[in-house]
Amino acid sequence: MTSLLEVSGVSVTFDGFRAINNLSMQIDAVGLRAVIGPNGAGKTTFMDIITGKTRPDSGRVTFGEANLSLLDMNESQIARAGIGRKFQRPTVFEAQSVRENLAMALRDKRAPLDVLLFRPGPDTETRIRAIADEIGLTDALARPAGELSHGQKQWLEIGMLLAQDPRLLLVDEPAAGMTPAEREHTTALLVRAAQDRAVVVVEHDMEFVRRLNCKVTVLHEGAVLAEGSLDHVTQNKDVIDVYLGR
Secondary structure, eight states, X not given: OOEEEEEEEEEEEETTEEEEEEEEEEEESSEEEEEEOSTTSSHHHHHHHHTTSSOOSEEEEEETXXXXXXXXXXXXXXXXXXXXXXXXXXXXXXXXXXXXXXXXXXXXXXXXXXXXXXXXXXXXXHHHHHHHHHHTOGGGTTSBGGGSOHHHXXXXXXXXXXXXXXXXXXXXXXXXXXXXXXXXXXXXXXXHHTTSSEEEEEOSOHHHHHHHOOEXXXXXXXXXXXXXXXXXXXXOHHHIIIIITO
């Protein structure tokens, strides 16, 4: 399968601490990838580099068939190129309804003048309902987002990102603070989302990673320590020593 994202020889240092150390990784155009590792392994910095929040000291990061250099782009350009990121804490517009949150996300794809003149038409409503069905919030479309449970807010934010139709979706610890039923729903949602795009999930929860049933990359001290199925990496002696043995 062709790679959508290529990270090659990337390093970044903060105040003498090397957060990413000659990191190289490839992400396929379609499918799920879990990124795990101990605290301080570089997981968040890895996502910060891809989304333009952090500039590395060296290396290359390329995206798409045209091999766009993400290091030459700012955060908004990277988002427009097709990379969406969901942070650990959900950021939805709590006073607005679920429908309005999704409509704003769809509107966000347009040029600034289009946004000002935007009026939701039948196509928009059809798309909103399709996304709501996908994230399991059809019955909550009229509810203010602030009334949703923690898990539902996470799903709404994923839906808002899906409205942007990203080619690569980065998701940070989606299972944190969820009930067992919400975690199950989140697993199904991410698996579905990865059927026609790349989805990278950073997660601490091994049981959740096992449910995702995907390729796993283990980071340690800013570099790839091991890669493969969860069973494969959890039997790796180095992984046991630095991560699982703790």
